[in-house]
Amino acid sequence: MASHLPIVQFEDKIMKTVEDNAVVVIIGETGSGKSTQLSQMLHRRGYTKSGIVAVTQPRRVAAVSVARRVAQELGVTLGEEVGYAIRFEDRTSDLTRIKYLTDGVLLRESLSNPELNQYSVIILDEAHERSLNTDILLGLVKRLVKVRASKLKVLITSATLDGEKVSEFFSDCPVLNVPGKLYPVEIMYSEESPKSYIESSLRTAMANVANIYIYYIGNDSDVFFESFLLNTSETPHIPNIHVREPEGDVLIFMTGQDDIEKLVSKLEDRVQGLEEGSCMDAIILPLHGSLPPELQVRVFSPPPPNCRRFIVATNIAETSLTVDGVVYVIDSGYVKQRQYNPSTGMYSLDIVQISKVQANQRAGRAGRTRPGKCYRLYSSEAYEEEFLDVTVPEIQRSSLAGSVLYLKSLDLPDIDILKFDFLDPPSFESLEDALKQLHLIDAIDDTGLITRVGQTMAELPLEPSLSRTLMEANENGCLSQALTVAAMLSAETTLLAAQSGKSNEKKRKHPPPDLPDGSGWGDHVQLLQIFEQWDQNDFDIGWCKDNGLQVRGMMFVKDVRRQLSQLMQKIAKGSLNVRTNERYKERQRGYKNLRKALCVGYANKLAERMVQHNGYRTIGFKPQLVQVHPSSTLKTDEDGMFPNYIVYHELIATSRPFMRNVCAVEMAWVSPILKKLEKLDIDKLSGGSGRSIREESEKKVTSLPKKEEAVAGVPDDRESRIQAARDRFLARKGKK
DNA sequence: GAGCACTGC
Structure with missing residues (x-):
């Protein structure tokens, strides 16, 4: 059946260890x-008798x-003994003994059943990816193991570089x-980091020997460098894959996307x-990701014969x-990553060095069907000394308002x-x-303490x-x-129809005139x-296409x-049906109420216009000068x-700090928020324990040697590393 | 006057 899989030989050892221990970390490579x-081993050993x-x-x-x-291997119908649960889709039944689910769904389940009693075993797969949800689950599960004594088994799968740390945690x-x-997979490093990873990728993939003569004529130093290397016979760092x-x-x-389009056109x-x-x-x-699905x-259709993709x-x-x-x-060694700065409330999208785990994951992509080669466009010294072992977990790069509210709502006494x-x-x-945002x-x-509204x-x-907006709107x-x-x-990024190439450039600048x-x-x-208009057009798919909206997104x-309506049903005071009021005045009154509700819900995301110009200053954070994103429909x-x-x-910093998706609110609604901000006492909010913990954590940080800090992912050190990596990157990219 | 990597409830 699945006897060819390496893990099968380890069944006895794994099951013996699981039997003797509440928590086991499994390092399993791709x-x-x-x-x-x-899951099947556990099923065979009877762990599905006492729970799922x-x-x-x-x-x-x-x-x-x-x-x-798994259903196929066990020869059962999917949704019976083996099922899955993802948002909008629960394919499980009373028969289900093995259940696959997204970490988000399990988190939601623990809201209504904090001890997750229906499960005898919980396997947190791909924990090394360190998603926000997995990290919260790791903390909850650690507690559950104690609470449920010996009745719960936990298995965590991770990557080589992370295993010991997870083990220590448990x-x-x-x-x-x-x-x-x-x-x-044979790994090849560059001797030094390239000035431009686009050019370097290009050379690695398809160096053009025929152009050497022309290159010599040019007097640009970079071009000369390239031709020099091409002309040398021992140039393993210009492998010229396509030719050799x-x-x-x-x-x-x-x-x-930008870099991809540039490289694609150069390759062409x-x-x-x-x-x-x-x-x-x-x-x-x-x-x-922003490429339309079709x-x-x-990339899933194989190439024609004698053709390389x-x-x-x-x-x-x-x-x-x-x-x-x-x-x-070919691995550039970089990734675009979103990070949150809690002092400014701002996200930024930065190009940062990948971690060793990511580098190895990328390399592994070459060895799936036969022995492969991975060309790293960075030196082995950079890999060893600059790269972090593991990707900075999402929990250290995100705004935590949602997660903190969630944990507070669990109301776990301990x-x-x-x-x-x-x-x-x-x-x-x-x-x-x-805490500050949640209080606002x-x-x-x-x-x-969590309020009834918060619950x-x-x-x-x-x-x-948005949850708060719904409460207020109700x-x-x-x-x-x-x-x-x-x-x-919630669907915003997948809403607008993807634009492919530059031919659509003009269309985008002039959106269809009939969109509101x-x-x-x-x-x-x-x-x-927009949604109301779609409703008036009987949710017609053609209407979406005509108006440049992605059908999938809509x-x-x-x-x-529908899901939100169902959840709100219990407390809803009025109709939840979409219904557009035909009369102008009533529509305007509706908008006013909506804006008012938004002002209450977004009290933590408020900005005040500067006196003489159209720049705004953020309120409630270290004040930042920010602008309305040019794509906004806000009118002057x-x-x-x-x-x-x-x-x-x-709030996201791309070329400049921008506010995306804004709504006009009125002074009268803002005043109470400003008053609240004045009274805000952060030490009281953190239950009085704030100060002592802060001092403790500061002490901890300063007593650690520098190398350890990086491993522990201490934010300050991380930021300077990110900054350094960004500086190096910009220098290489040659941004003058 | 700009353009966002990838997930998920």
Whole structure:
């Protein structure tokens, strides 16, 4: 059946260890079969008699596909003995003994059943990816093991570099290693880090020897450098894969859409310049998240004979999508990562060095079908000395308002959020920021206790600002509209139809004239109007296409809205049906109520316009000068000025700090928030224990040697490393 | 006047 999988030989040892220990860490490399086999072994050994075996996955597709395979191997119908649960889709039944689910779903389940009594075993799979949800589950599960004594078994699968740390976290529980089923991958390092990883990737993939003469004529030093190296016979760091290496596809890791498009066009140019018959044909395929699905699936169809594919991808190819046929990997060593700064409340999207775990994951992509090669565009010294062992966990890069509210809502007597046992604790500042934000939106009182409003908010699968908006909208009679806005914002990035290439550039600058404009109040109102119009068009798919909206995204909005409506049903005061009022005056009154509810919900995301110009200053954080994103539909008055106060959905620094998705609010609604801010006492909010913990944690940090700090992921050190990496990156990219 | 990596409830 699955006897070819390496893990099967270890069954006795694994099961003996599980029997003797409450928690076991399993280090299983790619292809070991851990995701499909562990649950079946436990089933065979009778662990499914006393409860269900739960296996969490960070991604929906993984939960579904692994469940499907296990059902097949056991010869049962999916949804019976073996099932899965993801958002909007619960394919389990009373018969279910093995259940695959996303970590988010398990977290939601523990809200209604904090001890997760239905499960006899919980397997946290892919824990090394360190998703926000997995990290919270790790803390909860650690507590559960104590609470449920010997009745619960926990298995955690992770990566080599992380295993010991997880084991320490669980009182030095045993760590078992299971080999993977990857073919050997030869790793090649560059001698030094390149000035430009686009150029360097290009050279590695397809150096153009025919152009040497032309290059010599140019006097640009970089160009000369390239020709010099090409002309030397011992140049292992310019491997010229396409010309020198036997068949097999090439996967190139870039950081984002921009770089991908640049490299794709350069590669295409080189393919044009190749001498007829000198080597095999080549197809260049971009692969990134904002590519429409029909273009993404192109990477799954095999190339025509005598043709090599070059897949230029973002991180999406690191874990989410597996491309068959890849034998060569080119790794830039960088990734685009979102980080949150709790003192400014701002997110930024930075290009940072990947971790060793990521580098190895990328390399592994070359060895799935036969021995492969990985070309690292950085030196082995950089890998050893600069790269972090493990990716900085999401919990240290995100706003924690939602997670803190969730933990508070569990109301576990023995858990204090500020002392919560995290594998990698977030900074104290970040926790304080979360408490402050939660207090501003009435989710916790001034002593840090969760309020009734907060309790209901936690039950909604939304970020706190939106949950609070729904609560308030329910009070002032615009819940239906607020539900729509919340659902639209949940899908926002997948809403607009993807633009491919530059031909659509013009279309984007002139959006279809019949899409509503938010009546000048901003983007929330516009999102509401768009959905209402779709409703008036009987949720017609053609209507979406005509208006440049992604059908998938809009269907998702409908799903989310339905789910939220169901959750709100119990407390709803008015109708939850989408219904647009035909009369202008009543519509305006509806918008006013909605904006008012948004102002209450987004009290933690408020900005005040500067006196003389259209820049805004954030309120409630270390003040930042920020701008309304140019894509916003917010209107200026007859003097060309924006409203005095707005709330924003997100603050993100790209080329500059921008507020994305804003809504005009009124001074009268803002005043109570300002008063609340004046009275805010952070030490009281953190239950009085704040100061002592802060001092303790500061002491801890200063007493550690520098190298240890980096390993422990201490934020200050991390930031300087990120900054250093960014400086190096910018210097290489040659941004003058 | 800008453009966002990837997930998930």
